[in-house]
Every structure is written in C-alpha cells, then in structure tokens.
Amino acid sequence: MAEKKDKRISESRAWAYVLLGGLLEIVWASGFKYEAIPSIVVLVSLIVSFDLIIKATKVLPVGTAYAVFAGMGTLGTTVVEIVLSGGVSVLRIVLILTLLAFIIGLKLSSKGGES
C-alpha cells in the first residue's frame, strides 16, 4: 500500500480542530431539528466536522479527543434548545448531564488494551 500519509499536525493545532469540529457538530445537529439552518450549511458543517475530528485523532489520544467532542455537542445542543424552544426542564438537564458524564468516563477509560 503506497498511500501517502497526511503531514503530521501539531498538538495545539489538533486541539483547535477538535474545538472547531465540536462547534460545527452543534451546527449540524441543530440543523437536523430546526429548519432555520439551511441544508447546505448542515451538510458542509457535517463533512468538515468529521474531517477535523478524524485529522485531530491522528495526533491526539482518541478517547480524550472524542470525550471533548461529545461534551461540546451535548452541552451545545442543550444550549441551542434552551434558546430556540424556550427552555428545558431541570430533570431533563440533570439526566443529560448524567448521560454525558458516563460517556466521558467510557471514552477516557478506552485506552486500556487498544492495539
């Protein structure tokens, strides 16, 4: 396999990719629900966010990068819903945060036996 490898990006650049990818994740996920966000914006942010996270995880520990990514998406969509549909019940926020805590726990404990 004579595939050419991507040039290795720096760690701080990879973290910038995770943050930008996380923001774009909020955009496309919100676009799935709210028609105010144009389809082209949803499609482009979806593709770019995937591309960024895949590039970032070539440099960063996968579990940590995905934990940050999932955290941004979850908190971001909660904020978007509060703003656009006028509130989320406290019980639902608590359950979403509990779910997020377990997701982060599971992602961060993933290195164990990889490879």
Add this chain to the structure above:
Amino acid sequence: MSWMLLIAAGLLEVVGVIGIKLVARNNNWFNNIILIAGFISSFQLLVRAMETIPLATAYAVWTGIGTVGAAVVGMIFFKESKSWIRIGCILGIIFSVVGLKIVS
C-alpha cells in the same frame, strides 16, 4: 416509534464507526460502503426521530448509544479494556437513556 428510530440511529452510527476502523485498515470499496451507508442511514433516522424528540435529548441519546456500541464492539473485536469502570459507565448510559425516555 421515534425512540425506536433514535436507538436504531445510534446503532447505525456504530456501523459507520466500524467502517472508519475497517477503512483505516484496508481502504477498499466494500469497507467504504459500510462507512458511508452506516452514517447516511444513521443521520436519516436521527432526523426522523428529531421530528418529535427534542434536540438535546435526541443528540445525547444518539451519542450515548453510539459510544456504548463502539465500546462493546471494541471490547469484543478490538481487545479494548473491559474494566468494571467501563461496564459501570455502559450501565449508567443505559440507565440515563431509559430515564430520558420516561421523562419525555
């Protein structure tokens, strides 16, 4: 019904993630089809589920099921850690999803 679609969307996301791993290993057309078909069908079902399920709940459950599925696949096929912390987190995610279903 929407919840069935949402759970199916989460599981299909896992198919897409497996596709990513397979393509990284062997970049042939078959593995690329698994990757693309997994994600496209997952996104379509997520959009359908979101017609009735609120954004934050749908997104969190979709990501949660995707995470659990990827972890289980990793434990079975890719020799990832099976520590009790990970099992506890998986149970915690399932518990939270059930809770979100109940309050919805």
